[in-house]
Amino acid sequence: MDFGLTDIQRMVRDTARKFAAEEVAPIAAAMDKSAKFEMSLVKKMGELGFMGVAYPEEYGGAGMDYKCYAIIVEELSSVCASTGVVVSAHSSLCCDPIYKFGTEEQKKKYLPPLLSGEMLGCLGLTEPGAGSDAANQKTTARLDGDEWVINGSKIFITNGGPAGVAVVIAVTEKEKGSRGLSAFIVPTDSPGFRVGKEEHKLGIRASSTAELLFEDCRIPKENLLGKDGDGFKIALTTLDGGRIGIAAQALGIAQGALNAAVAYSKERVQFGKPLAAFQAIQWKLAECATDIDAARLLTYRAAWMKDAGMRFGTQSAMAKLFAAETCMKATREAIQVFGGYGYVDEYPVERFYRDAKITEIYEGTSEVQKIVISRSLTSD
Amino acid sequence: MKILVPVRRVPNPDIKVRLKSDGSGVDTEGVNFLVNPFDEYAIEEAVQIVEKSGGEVVLVSIGTADCEETLRAGLALGALRGWLVETSEVLDSAAIADVLAAVYKEESPDLVITGKQSVDTDNNQAAQMLAAKLDLPQACFAFKVELGDGKATVEREIDGGLDVKEITLPAVITADLRLNQPRYAALPQIMKAKRKEVKKVSLGDLGVEAKSATKILGLSQPPARAAGQIVGSVEELVDKLVNDAKVL
Numbered sequence: 332m333d334f335g336l337t338d339i340q341r342m343v344r345d346t347a348r349k350f351a352a353e354e355v356a357p358i359a360a361a362m363d364k365s366a367k368f369e370m371s372l373v374k375k376m377g378e379l380g381f382m383g384v385a386y387p388e389e390y391g392g393a394g395m396d397y398k399c400y401a402i403i404v405e406e407l408s409s410v411c412a413s414t415g416v417v418v419s420a421h422s423s424l425c426c427d428p429i430y431k432f433g434t435e436e437q438k439k440k441y442l443p444p445l446l447s448g449e450m451l452g453c454l455g456l457t458e459p460g461a462g463s464d465a466a467n468q469k470t471t472a473r474l475d476g477d478e479w480v481i482n483g484s485k486i487f488i489t490n491g492g493p494a495g496v497a498v499v500i501a502v503t504e505k506e507k508g509s510r511g512l513s514a515f516i517v518p519t520d521s522p523g524f525r526v527g528k529e530e531h532k533l534g535i536r537a538s539s540t541a542e543l544l545f546e547d548c549r550i551p552k553e554n555l556l557g558k559d560g561d562g563f564k565i566a567l568t569t570l571d572g573g574r575i576g577i578a579a580q581a582l583g584i585a586q587g588a589l590n591a592a593v594a595y596s597k598e599r600v601q602f603g604k605p606l607a608a609f610q611a612i613q614w615k616l617a618e619c620a621t622d623i624d625a626a627r628l629l630t631y632r633a634a635w636m637k638d639a640g641m642r643f644g645t646q647s648a649m650a651k652l653f654a655a656e657t658c659m660k661a662t663r664e665a666i667q668v669f670g671g672y673g674y675v676d677e678y679p680v681e682r683f684y685r686d687a688k689i690t691e692i693y694e695g696t697s698e699v700q701k702i703v704i705s706r707s708l709t710s711d
Numbered sequence: 712m713k714i715l716v717p718v719r720r721v722p723n724p725d726i727k728v729r730l731k732s733d734g735s736g737v738d739t740e741g742v743n744f745l746v747n748p749f750d751e752y753a754i755e756e757a758v759q760i761v762e763k764s765g766g767e768v769v770l771v772s773i774g775t776a777d778c779e780e781t782l783r784a785g786l787a788l789g790a791l792r793g794w795l796v797e798t799s800e801v802l803d804s805a806a807i808a809d810v811l812a813a814v815y816k817e818e819s820p821d822l823v824i825t826g827k828q829s830v831d832t833d834n835n836q837a838a839q840m841l842a843a844k845l846d847l848p849q850a851c852f853a854f855k856v857e858l859g860d861g862k863a864t865v866e867r868e869i870d871g872g873l874d875v876k877e878i879t880l881p882a883v884i885t886a887d888l889r890l891n892q893p894r895y896a897a898l899p900q901i902m903k904a905k906r907k908e909v910k911k912v913s914l915g916d917l918g919v920e921a922k923s924a925t926k927i928l929g930l931s932q933p934p935a936r937a938a939g940q941i942v943g944s945v946e947e948l949v950d951k952l953v954n955d956a957k958v959l
């Protein structure tokens with residue numbers, strides 16, 4: 332078993348870490364405050380290949396593996412979780428299903444502008460009545476001549492505001508239940524498509540979380556993704572991969588919090604000693620470092636399994652579950668190490684703490700991850 | 712135009728280096744190594760020149776097999792190919808200049824651009840020695856390079872001001888921080904770098920002895936700094952400098 336990184340993965344980490352430190356970290360706090368993402372970052376990341384890491388060069392991707400993608404999301408998230416999820420939702424939730432389930436024409440048409448970062452992508456699955464119970468969809472799509480006509484709404488959609496392309500799940504045959512759902516590629520300039528309200532959030536405030544509204548939204552017939560009735564399967568497969576991205580995001584936030592706590596513990600002097608000299612503080616740092624390492628191993632393993640073409644759904648659920656819990660703990664303890672200075676916005680740890688919580692919720696709550704994991708144990 | 716750029720593998724300059732317990736060297740366990748930051752400016756300048764007026768950028772790295780990774784990181788910034796001169800010996804600046812001179816003779820480049828110094832030992836010598844050994848003009852600490860017909864105009868940062876030199880090519884130029892803004896290694900470039908040619912040679916292959924005239928006997932941490940003092944006035948400061956520190 333090889334726990335190390337290949338030389339390519341190391342170069343990817345170094346370039347992502349440098350980019351994160353120089354281009355993202357300096358504006359992360361301001362983006363959080365204004366709840367506005369700096370779109371020039373998408374352009375820069377596109378030029379570097381960050382928006383299309385794990386897709387073949389023939390579609391404009393970087394031709395790297397999923398582990399490289401996880402490393403990039405991790406490094407970006409260690410300074411700015413919003414930037415991490417912009418990349419992750421775009422890649423895992425939109426580019427992945429188009430690449431995996433799209434026809435050659437669909438891939439040739441939609442992947443190049445997405446992978447170059449010219450366009451952002453999103454996935455519209457969640458609805459007011461369909462959260463954890465994702466199959467309980469109300470949005471419908473019906474064929475009218477050469478067009479699909481979509482009606483309904485999606486909520487809480489990451490990248491929903493700026494996205495140029497949405498992968499949308501909708502009901503095509505109601506009586507068939509989850510087997511009556513289909514997936515569609517919806518360009519956001521389609522007639523009848525509109526972005527609704529943007530959410531105001533606790534964390535990942537710079538990333539757009541928006542409502543998508545479909546009022547007789549018309550898209551060409553050929554924009555059906557996969558087969559009619561494959562929508563739920565496509566959504567679940569997509570989330571299996573997406574959870575690696577969110578695990579990497581959680582891991583990155585946790586590492587960012589630990590880095591800050593370690594640095595501060597060596598500088599801050601109380602009772603004539605740096606905080607790092609107190610055993611109570613040492614133990615916090617040691618526990619967090621251990622959990623983060625375990626989360627990293629779980630995350631990288633899931634990515635490695637995906638790259639190897641193995642089934643990895645259980646492992647990506649484990650990675651996301653554990654990384655999210657680690658993220659909560661590491662950010663909470665980081666504030667504790669900082670004391671009052673951690674609670675105010677002079678340091679980034681209060682932002683990390685706010686950003687952490689979403690990792691236990693989206694792409695399946697922690698409870699849903701446990702359902703996925705236990706099902707693999709008990710189903711025969 | 713062919714430009715030769717040496718790249719050195721250095722410990723990440725942002726981390727605090729630890730010494731081995733016997734003081735024989737730096738403890739490299741868990742240390743992440745990078746391209747010497749000044750060398751990135753040298754590569755960037757060379758790549759920009761070639762992008763503008765054609766030619767090729769050739770890198771050379773000297774050291775253990777690990778240097779191949781550093782070399783590839785440099786190739787990912789736009790250089791075409793590289794030399795890896797493999798040796799496990801620790802070479803001083805003069806010996807490095809000997810090796811670079813040998814590679815120079817193999818390549819006959821129009822220009823050598825190096826980082827102004829390497830951030831591990833901070834010697835700031837190898838490039839000057841290389842120029843002397845090859846009897847080439849040199850312009851160090853460049854913050855602006857303009858190429859003309861068979862010559863280069865180099866604006867340099869020197870103590871107390873600026874200086875402009877015109878040198879004939881081939882020549883040796885060293886890069887300072889304000890020379891340009893090095894690019895990030897884009898992922899497709901990292902993939903390409905993996906496939907670029909790296910010629911691996913030994914010192915013997917190049918016919919150089921590269922004997923270091925200096926030897927590191929031991930390393931030790933600088934003594935811990937004593938706490939500073941805050942003085943109330945200029946008079947008090949002067950008094951302390953004269954009477955306590957005895958430096959005035």
Ligand SMILES: Cc1cc2nc3c(=O)[nH]c(=O)nc-3n(C[C@H](O)[C@H](O)[C@H](O)COP(=O)(O)OP(=O)(O)OC[C@H]3O[C@@H](n4cnc5c(N)ncnc54)[C@H](O)[C@@H]3O)c2cc1C
Pocket residue numbers: 420424453454455456457461462463464486487488489490532540689692693694695696697698699
């Ligand atoms: C910032 C943000 C970004 C998002 N981005 C996207 C996106 O890009 N695309 C998209 O489609 N969706 C997105 N979502 C939606 C997200 O995936 C859902 O919010 C999430 O799946 C939970 O659904 P819900 O909010 O309806 O909660 P509910 O399903 O109502 O769950 C409420 C609570 O009940 C628990 N629960 C529910 N069912 C069970 C059960 N069977 N057993 C045990 N416990 C259960 C849950 O774990 C949770 O604790 C986003 C949400 C947010 C907040």
